[in-house]
Amino acid sequence: MSDTHDVLPVNQPETREVALEVKDLRVHYETPQGDVIAVNGISFEVYQGELIGLVGESGCGKTTTAMAILRLIQAPGRIVGGQTIIGGEIDLLSLNSQELRDVRWKEVALIPQGAMNSLNPVMRVHKQIADAINRHEGKQSKKASEERILKLFNMVGLPSRIYNMYPHELSGGMKQRVCIAMAIALNPTLIIADEPTSALDVIVQRIVAQTLLDIKERLGASMILIGHDIGLMAQLVDRIAVMYAGSIVEIAPVRTALTDPLHPYTQLLIESIPSIKERKPLKITEGLTHDLRNPPPGCVFQLRCPQVTEACREVVPPLQELKPDHQVACHLYDGQAILQPVSLSGSYLES
Amino acid sequence: MTQPLLQVKDATKIFGGGFLQGGSEVVALQNFNLTIPEKPAKIITIAGESGSGKSTLANLMLGFIDLTSGEILFRGTDIGHMNRTQKLDYRRHVQAVFQDPYAVYNPFYPVKHIFDLVINNFKLARNKQEARDLIEDALKVVGLQGEEILHKHPHQLSGGQRQRMMVARAYLLKPDLIVADEPVSMVDASLRAMILDIMLRLRDEHNISFLYITHDLSTAYQVGDEIYLLYQGAIAERGDTVGVIEYPKHPYVQQLIDSIPVPDADQKWNEQISLPDDEELRTHADSGCRFYPRCPSRMDHCLAKQPPLYQINESDHQAACYLYSESHSK
Amino acid sequence: MTTTTAPQAVPKEKTTPFVRRWDTPWLNRKLLFGLLVFLAVLSIEFVGPLFWDEKLAFIGAAPTNTVPIWVEGVPGPTFKAANPDHPLGTESQGRDMLAVLIVATPRSLRVGLIGAGVGMLVGITLGFAAGLLGGWVDSVISTLADVMITIPGLAVLVVIASYIPQVEIMSMALIMALFAWPLPTRLIRSQVLSMRERGYIQMAYLSGASTLDIMFKEIMPNLLPYLAASFTGAVAAVILAATGVETLGLGPTRIPTLGMTINNALSFSAIFRGMWWWWGPPIVMLVIIFISLFLMTIGLDEVANPRLRGLQQ
Numbered sequence: 001m002s003d004t005h006d007v008l009p010v011n012q013p014e015t016r017e018v019a020l021e022v023k024d025l026r027v028h029y030e031t032p033q034g035d036v037i038a039v040n041g042i043s044f045e046v047y048q049g050e051l052i053g054l055v056g057e058s059g060c061g062k063t064t065t066a067m068a069i070l071r072l073i074q075a076p077g078r079i080v081g082g083q084t085i086i087g088g089e090i091d092l093l094s095l096n097s098q099e100l101r102d103v104r105w106k107e108v109a110l111i112p113q114g115a116m117n118s119l120n121p122v123m124r125v126h127k128q129i130a131d132a133i134n135r136h137e138g139k140q141s142k143k144a145s146e147e148r149i150l151k152l153f154n155m156v157g158l159p160s161r162i163y164n165m166y167p168h169e170l171s172g173g174m175k176q177r178v179c180i181a182m183a184i185a186l187n188p189t190l191i192i193a194d195e196p197t198s199a200l201d202v203i204v205q206r207i208v209a210q211t212l213l214d215i216k217e218r219l220g221a222s223m224i225l226i227g228h229d230i231g232l233m234a235q236l237v238d239r240i241a242v243m244y245a246g247s248i249v250e251i252a253p254v255r256t257a258l259t260d261p262l263h264p265y266t267q268l269l270i271e272s273i274p275s276i277k278e279r280k281p282l283k284i285t286e287g288l289t290h291d292l293r294n295p296p297p298g299c300v301f302q303l304r305c306p307q308v309t310e311a312c313r314e315v316v317p318p319l320q321e322l323k324p325d326h327q328v329a330c331h332l333y334d335g336q337a338i339l340q341p342v343s344l345s346g347s348y349l350e351s
Numbered sequence: 352m353t354q355p356l357l358q359v360k361d362a363t364k365i366f367g368g369g370f371l372q373g374g375s376e377v378v379a380l381q382n383f384n385l386t387i388p389e390k391p392a393k394i395i396t397i398a399g400e401s402g403s404g405k406s407t408l409a410n411l412m413l414g415f416i417d418l419t420s421g422e423i424l425f426r427g428t429d430i431g432h433m434n435r436t437q438k439l440d441y442r443r444h445v446q447a448v449f450q451d452p453y454a455v456y457n458p459f460y461p462v463k464h465i466f467d468l469v470i471n472n473f474k475l476a477r478n479k480q481e482a483r484d485l486i487e488d489a490l491k492v493v494g495l496q497g498e499e500i501l502h503k504h505p506h507q508l509s510g511g512q513r514q515r516m517m518v519a520r521a522y523l524l525k526p527d528l529i530v531a532d533e534p535v536s537m538v539d540a541s542l543r544a545m546i547l548d549i550m551l552r553l554r555d556e557h558n559i560s561f562l563y564i565t566h567d568l569s570t571a572y573q574v575g576d577e578i579y580l581l582y583q584g585a586i587a588e589r590g591d592t593v594g595v596i597e598y599p600k601h602p603y604v605q606q607l608i609d610s611i612p613v614p615d616a617d618q619k620w621n622e623q624i625s626l627p628d629d630e631e632l633r634t635h636a637d638s639g640c641r642f643y644p645r646c647p648s649r650m651d652h653c654l655a656k657q658p659p660l661y662q663i664n665e666s667d668h669q670a671a672c673y674l675y676s677e678s679h680s681k
Numbered sequence: 682m683t684t685t686t687a688p689q690a691v692p693k694e695k696t697t698p699f700v701r702r703w704d705t706p707w708l709n710r711k712l713l714f715g716l717l718v719f720l721a722v723l724s725i726e727f728v729g730p731l732f733w734d735e736k737l738a739f740i741g742a743a744p745t746n747t748v749p750i751w752v753e754g755v756p757g758p759t760f761k762a763a764n765p766d767h768p769l770g771t772e773s774q775g776r777d778m779l780a781v782l783i784v785a786t787p788r789s790l791r792v793g794l795i796g797a798g799v800g801m802l803v804g805i806t807l808g809f810a811a812g813l814l815g816g817w818v819d820s821v822i823s824t825l826a827d828v829m830i831t832i833p834g835l836a837v838l839v840v841i842a843s844y845i846p847q848v849e850i851m852s853m854a855l856i857m858a859l860f861a862w863p864l865p866t867r868l869i870r871s872q873v874l875s876m877r878e879r880g881y882i883q884m885a886y887l888s889g890a891s892t893l894d895i896m897f898k899e900i901m902p903n904l905l906p907y908l909a910a911s912f913t914g915a916v917a918a919v920i921l922a923a924t925g926v927e928t929l930g931l932g933p934t935r936i937p938t939l940g941m942t943i944n945n946a947l948s949f950s951a952i953f954r955g956m957w958w959w960w961g962p963p964i965v966m967l968v969i970i971f972i973s974l975f976l977m978t979i980g981l982d983e984v985a986n987p988r989l990r991g992l993q994q
Contacts, residue, residue, distance in 0.1 A: 209612075229612065234614045255617075269540065270614070274570045275573070276611050282573065
């Protein structure tokens, strides 16, 4: 039985095309008391046509990762190292500003957090989308522009009568869909959506989420969905990557991550999801974390891990593939990694 | 029957639309009724989305704004007509925990300040030692220790610690009711259980009732006793939490619960839904059911008048929908 | 109810209180340098008389029109050669310039400090009242402040000052205060309006705090940098206005102030006669005062608007 939604495309891992490869990305924020390590050398891949979720709690570095991929990090933050390679060729971090501007929006688009509140309040919505198009493709003819924008509205399920409206005249869900329309205006191959539904009501969230899925399929694009709502991820994504304090601790197909999480943090996250189906006793854990300026040597999760060992306090566990397409960074599984390197980039360690 | 602790009778709050202000008016809350008994302590959930009126209800209950019509009676006395002494007394019995665990602390003072304010204004202690003991006791209830944190400033503590201290502060007065307005929505997912557990323990071990205001039905399902679901200022459905969530009757509530994303890759949303393009907020007090434009079961007479709450079977379960009127069910 | 708890870990946190940390924004260079210079100018009142005779600042106390000691010869027949008893020279009425500086500077400063002080007190009271109480109180105060801001202050001050027969430091300062209060009122009002909505103010109400408590214990401490910056700005504005009025001759005549000295110089055609040591020193002193106040104001602005204050949760 094949459930086309979350099982990997027909290609085997070795032959799937990679839309985005992030290698050892590091981002620091300068503070008077020292550098805060926001993203601590993460590596992952996004395959062509897949929807991967990046999940974690506040401060884990997921938004920073999204901004870093598009080189939108501003002082006091700075990208300290790593590569972000699109389509196997272009390393975004090595482009000059002109080249970067060509790539941004056309190849990689971002729907930033709180996008719906960042729409220009004094500009009609069609003009804002037109601006985005004109800036990257030069000035379009009025008629062509109008046709194109109306088509975009249609794709995201917006009625054409909002064409001349101002953002404050639209509801939250509509504003968010305008932002999505803006992001897909230039047909990007990769779309990054940062908390696209966080501020929305449950029913509107469903509609916007449906819209995201819909346009991804229609454009054939790949998508990174960043959020903290695992329930939402379960409905949408193919694979899920879990971040904690600047590092990725687990990457797995979403079904496996939910039914059989391997990393203690993932387990903790899954267990804390309150169920709407049955009443259960609450699972409580302490929330103390380390100072991001002074991460303890060894595993980032050691202070909260119920299964911490001596090795955890000394050696950083690398992200290793334990099962096909399931990677975990945890000493509990030392020695169980699959022997053959399966990634095209060779970013996994061989055991 | 003894007097209830708090009784909200036909409460209506309309914003704007006055003679001098002009502009359109918004009916934030309409004919809201709620009774909180003296005992046993209960966790009553007020659930709703944005525009439902739940924050307005919190502000009304806490005495920050006045009603347009109706009354809120605290042990028989209307809180809208209280003098300063009575209001102070009211605050002794009804306290609050708010959503943002950072904004509620004055950044100029160490966190101990929030306890000092309460102790000094309500004269809870005769000397410094007594005050210190009271604070330690309250902190113990929420699982924190005084020496470690009282002298710190808010930015030096984690969000979970700050929110727990807020609950400790509310507990200090041993109130009868705590209005918790979205107490866990700005707390990390893995730490929410801790705060919810404190609420349960305060109910069971200290007889403190909670008015738990939230948009998150999952947490409401886990900890609430009774639930009131608001839609655009009016009660759509109310009753025992488990009953309402497992067997919702109002079409809005059914759609709402169905749209909650379940963390199970095998349980996807059933079908695509769509919304009508306009989502206007209630403007007139007398109009038909506000869910009419989106309701799959709408009938002509739904537009005539706002449906009252109809009883569903024998329990407290009620839904404001003509589908459940006696004439319809026959 | 079953609960499970993970092992506790105590984070190593610095526990020093907020202001004592070395990286506190109050220790920024602009503020410190400005403050240092201003204090040095203030100290002239106490240190000056120890080294020099203040009585030389009065008319006829010294020979007239001597040049400062570093000048060779004399620029004209009416001038006398440099006199080592009067290193900064003397002016046409026999006042020794060094003594004049020592006497006039504190007096001008006093006008500034008192005028700004009174103006700020009024501004704080009205600003808080308007911001916290709202309603008609706010409407009345705001309208009044707005009207005062639009009235050309200097012109009115000149008229008022010309009606008072004997202007002294105190009356000067109070007249200046009349125009010093509207801007602080507006600034403080808008700060209070924005702070009023903060969560901790609601919490304070819930904890039984009275409106006065909220004003002084909750809002005011957080406004200290703003208030300080407003004050230093007001001092500079008052000194400037007072000097302007004095330059027209409408200030205290018996004992010199910086502005009156300039006025004297003008009435004796000092510029035309090339007596730069008469009008020069007061101007230099005024410039030093303004620069130090300016530095303090922008230094305090930095405290009030933290751009980068370290990591916050």
